Amino acid sequence: MILIMNPDIDPKGPEIQQVLDHVKNYPGIKARVHSVAGTTRTLTEVYLIGPTQTIDPEGIAGLPGVERVVRVSERYRVIGRHKGQMEAVGFEYNGLTFNQESFHIFAGLCAVDTREHVEEVMRVLQAHGLSTCRMGAYKPRTSPYDFQGHGRKCLPYVFELAGRYGIKVIAMEVTREDHVDDIRSCLEEAGNPTGVMIQVGTRNAQNFELLKVLGQQQEFPVLVKRGMGITLEESLNACEYVASAGNRKVVFCLRGVKTHLGEPHRNLVDFAHVPVIKRLTRMPVCIDPSHSVGRKDISPDGLMDILHATAQGVIAGANMILVDFHPAPEMALCDGPQALLLEEMETFLKDSKIVREAYEKRRALMRQSAAPSIEAV
Numbered sequence: 001m002i003l004i005m006n007p008d009i010d011p012k013g014p015e016i017q018q019v020l021d022h023v024k025n026y027p028g029i030k031a032r033v034h035s036v037a038g039t040t041r042t043l044t045e046v047y048l049i050g051p052t053q054t055i056d057p058e059g060i061a062g063l064p065g066v067e068r069v070v071r072v073s074e075r076y077r078v079i080g081r082h083k084g085q086m087e088a089v090g091f092e093y094n095g096l097t098f099n100q101e102s103f104h105i106f107a108g109l110c111a112v113d114t115r116e117h118v119e120e121v122m123r124v125l126q127a128h129g130l131s132t133c134r135m136g137a138y139k140p141r142t143s144p145y146d147f148q149g150h151g152r153k154c155l156p157y158v159f160e161l162a163g164r165y166g167i168k169v170i171a172m173e174v175t176r177e178d179h180v181d182d183i184r185s186c187l188e189e190a191g192n193p194t195g196v197m198i199q200v201g202t203r204n205a206q207n208f209e210l211l212k213v214l215g216q217q218q219e220f221p222v223l224v225k226r227g228m229g230i231t232l233e234e235s236l237n238a239c240e241y242v243a244s245a246g247n248r249k250v251v252f253c254l255r256g257v258k259t260h261l262g263e264p265h266r267n268l269v270d271f272a273h274v275p276v277i278k279r280l281t282r283m284p285v286c287i288d289p290s291h292s293v294g295r296k297d298i299s300p301d302g303l304m305d306i307l308h309a310t311a312q313g314v315i316a317g318a319n320m321i322l323v324d325f326h327p328a329p330e331m332a333l334c335d336g337p338q339a340l341l342l343e344e345m346e347t348f349l350k351d352s353k354i355v356r357e358a359y360e361k362r363r364a365l366m367r368q369s370a371a372p373s374i375e376a377v
């Protein structure tokens with residue numbers, strides 16, 4: 001059961017205390033207070049866990065400060081959009097807002113190779129007014145003989161350059177708990193010039209111990225990629241692991257599904273699931289067209305498949321794009337064939353903007369006609 005409190009209620013104030021005292025009357029019920037500060041209001045919710053069927057919903061709904069009582073289904077207790085929960089839950093990080101309305105483009109290197117390449121990418125991002133990027137330091141690779149990423153070694157210059165070029169958030173994959181410690185300590189040593197969104201790769205979507213660790217820290221938001229060869233429900237449970245451990249700054253990323261049915265693309269593009277995720281959960285949704293398509297073929301209309309796939313996700317309401325760029329893809333140590341050139345960035349951004357505007361127009365059109373209400377799961 002979730003109690004949605006009135007806007008701007010103090011999470012440590014008397015109303016919350018009264019709710020907690022009330023709950024003590026019911027044996028076996030644990031209460032957890034979650035508060036998310038948004039741009040327009042602070043959303044505070046009290047989660048009641050245990051045999052909540054014993055609780056009289058009307059009694060608790062009558063307590064001061066309680067706006068609504070929501071009975072949650074078993075699935076996705078924290079990240080889910082339960083009956084009556086219309087608000088998406090987003091978060092602020094390093095001056096940027098992430099929710100089901102926001103739109104950010106995280107462009108950059110799949111894997112950091114040289115300081116020069118990091119700098120070239122960041123310089124171009126800044127020139128285009130972007131303050132978010134992707135930089136892979138730890139690379140989980142299928143073959144043990146492939147480049148595994150520079151790891152901790154590259155973090156000092158990646159963070160220093162991010163500070164110099166106004167990058168506020170870097171999406172960076174980790175595969176082990178101590179990678180988070182490396183990131184934290186290197187950020188501190190550099191004077192926290194930027195922020196990091198910790199990425200959980202498709203291969204780690206069921207690394208439950210890693211997910212719990214990422215949930216126990218609240219400093220870094222977490223970008224969870226759809227798992228490989230598992231169901232959508234299993235992938236969303238990866239997010240639930242992070243959120244239920246205490247970190248609700250979670251973004252879900254569609255990156256295609258592994259099957260030969262997607263050929264010639266690297267994976268079968270699954271961006272039709274953007275609205276599905278938004279309906280099932282309250283998380284922002286990211287798309288990764290680079291790892292979905294995996295190659296730079298151009299269709300007869302002159303547009304690359306990667307741009308077409310991006311447009312399919314953005315027109316469906318994606319809130320974030322994770323996309324590979326490289327100044328010299330032939331020199332890339334990982335995923336060169338799918339990396340866009342820095343010269344292609346302007347067109348990519350313009351094209352994404354056209355599609356985002358089209359999505360906004362479609363939303364406005366729906367608002368003018370009878371607005372369909374979201375029925376809960």
Ligand code: PEP
Binds near residue numbers: 110136201
């Ligand atoms: C990546 O984004 O660098 C990556 C390895 O992606 P995925 O985990 O989706 O394969």
Ligand code: MN
Binds near residue numbers: 334
């Ligand atoms: Mn990659």
